[in-house]
Amino acid sequence: MLTVEGCRSRQERMWSRLRGDVDVAIITTPWHIYYLANCYVSPNTLNSPSSSFLVMMRDGGALLFADNWVARSAGDACVDGMLTYTWYDGRHPGRDRHAGVAREVTEWLRQARPRRVAVEPHHLPWSVGEALREIGVEMVDVTPVLRSMRLRKDPDELALIRRAVQAAVAGHAAAWAAVQPDVSELDVYAAVHAAAVKAAGGVLTMLGDFASGGRSGGPPTDRILQPG
Numbered sequence: 001m002l003t004v005e006g007c008r009s010r011q012e013r014m015w016s017r018l019r020g021d022v023d024v025a026i027i028t029t030p031w032h033i034y035y036l037a038n039c040y041v042s043p044n045t046l047n048s049p050s051s052s053f054l055v056m057m058r059d060g061g062a063l064l065f066a067d068n069w070v071a072r073s074a075g076d077a078c079v080d081g082m083l084t085y086t087w088y089d090g091r092h093p094g095r096d097r098h099a100g101v102a103r104e105v106t107e108w109l110r111q112a113r114p115r116r117v118a119v120e121p122h123h124l125p126w127s128v129g130e131a132l133r134e135i136g137v138e139m140v141d142v143t144p145v146l147r148s149m150r151l152r153k154d155p156d157e158l159a160l161i162r163r164a165v166q167a168a169v170a171g172h173a174a175a176w177a178a179v180q181p182d183v184s185e186l187d188v189y190a191a192v193h194a195a196a197v198k199a200a201g202g203v204l205t206m207l208g209d210f211a212s213g214g215r216s217g218g219p220p221t222d223r224i225l226q227p228g
Contacts (some may be wrong), residue, residue, distance in 0.1 A: 006156035007078035118142035170199035185220035
């Protein structure tokens with residue numbers, strides 16, 4: 001995972017590159033929430049379709065808005081507080097987790113009444129954008145700042161990249177061993193995935209082309225590999 005030191009450094013760097021009159025930043029894309037606050041939602045859980053918001057204040061502090069299931073796995077998040085919406089309690093049917101978390105954010109905004117807010121405009125829920133417009137907030141696009149920052153990797157990012165490369169190397173080695181006549185594309189996929197998971201030391205979702213014969217790409221099928 002990313003480190004506290006790395007996340008704090010990136011948060012400070014973001015503020016140094018934003019306009020000086022921006023007092024709040026609302027981060028909504030999962031990859032940038034992870035980049036700035038080490039809150040990672042695994043695609044192998046029921047939390048993958050969830051919505052979270054990272055709300056940061058220039059004068060200090062960062063808040064994570066999430067539903068109660070995401071909050072359970074966000075203990076290592078680099079934030080100063082967490083506001084949760086009860087999506088599912090195990091006793092009642094689950095509610096709309098996206099709308100519920102967004103309501104928590106809009107209520108906070110109406111109380112805080114910031115003047116200028118940096119947002120990711122192409123990933124901002126309509127309801128949150130409407131709340132910002134209702135209170136007369138000027139919105140600024142933070143996307144170019146974050147994209148520019150990500151061009152240069154920090155030490156904690158490099159450590160994770162090296163770990164990912166090790167998993168990829170293990171997967172490629174397994175592929176070379178598994179690709180034989182009379183085995184299926186699914187067999188090859190399973191062998192590569194198993195090797196990558198073992199090398200990574202954790203669950204992962206593996207994408208890529210696992211096609212043979214006349215197909216130029218795509219997911220694995222039960223097609224049997226032929227000599228040649």
